[in-house]
Amino acid sequence: MKTQSKLSIIGFLQDIGASKRGVDMGSYAIRAEKLVEKLKALGYQVSDEGNVECYSMDEGDTLESGNPKLRYAAAIRRNMLELKEQVQAIVQQDAMPIVLGGDHSMAMGSLAGLKERYQGNLGLLWVDAHGDFNTPETTPSGNVHGMPLAAITGRGAPELVDIGPFPGVREENTVLFGIRDLDPEESMLIRESRVTMYTIRDIIERGFYTCLQEALQVVTTGVDQFHLSFDMDSIDPIFAPGTGTPVMGGLNDREVLYLMERVHETGRLVSMDLVEVNPALDVGNKTARLAAELILRALGKKTL
Ligand SMILES: NC(=[NH2+])NCCC[C@H](N)C(=O)O
C-alpha cells in the first residue's frame, strides 16, 4: 500500500491519562508551527478536522474513577470512543489520520479506530522512553498513559481493553523502540509477550541503524501496513523538554528525524499519533517544533 495522498489532522485534548497539567494543549503548539501549510506544500490534500473535545482535569475530581490504580478510567474510555469514531471515519475515506496529543493513552482510541479497516493486517511501531505496558496490577502511578500498549495487546483493565476490543494489531508485528524506563513488573510483562523491544542499551550495543532496520522489518513482515505511535519523551530532554515524564539518556534529534525518513521510505505507514507534547513545560515551543518536523519527515520531507 502506498502512502495516502489525503491527510486528516485531529487534535486530541486529553490530559487525564497523565498526572501533569498541560499536555491537552499539545496539538495547538504543533499546529502553531504551520504544520498544515507545510504538509500541503509537500503535495498532500490536508484537512484539519479540529479537535476531539475531551473530558479533562478542568472538570476536577468528579471524573476520578475512585480506583487509584486506574485513574479516570471511565472518562478516558469515553474520550477514546470519540477518537475511535473519528479515526474510523477518516480511514474509511482512504485518508491517513494524524492525531496530535494529548497524553499517550490516546493510542487506544487510534488503534480501535483502525481495527475494522486493517484488522489483523497492521504492524505497530511504538517509539517511547517507556513501555506503556502497565496494568492496574503493575502500575506505580495509576496513570493510564502508562498502560495503552498493554491494553492494545489485550492485557489489563477490561474497560480499556474493551475500547477496541483489541487486538487489531499483531503482537509479533509490534515494536517498542528507544526504551529506557520500565517499571519492574511491566518489564516482565513485556518480556513474556511477543512484542519486540529495542532499549537504549540495545541501540548503543548494536547500533541505531541496525536496530532501526530490524524494527522496520518486524512491523512490516507479513502485514501490509503499520501505525506509528510516537511519544516525544523517546527523545532526550535536551531536544524535547516539553513533555511530562522526561527521561535522561534518550534519542537525539538527528536520530529521530532519520527514523521518520525511514518510516516514510517503507511506504507502509497508514496512521500516526504524535503524543505527550506539553507546552506548559516547553522552552520556546522547541518540542512542538521538533514534533512538527518529525511529522513532515514521516510524510516525505527530505534533504535532497
Ligand atoms: N506515555 C507516557 N509518558 N507514559 C509514562 C509512564 C510512566 C510510568 N511507567 C507509569 O506507568 O506511570
Ligand SMILES: [Mn+2]
Ligand atoms: Mn513515554
Ligand SMILES: [Mn+2]
Ligand atoms: Mn508513551
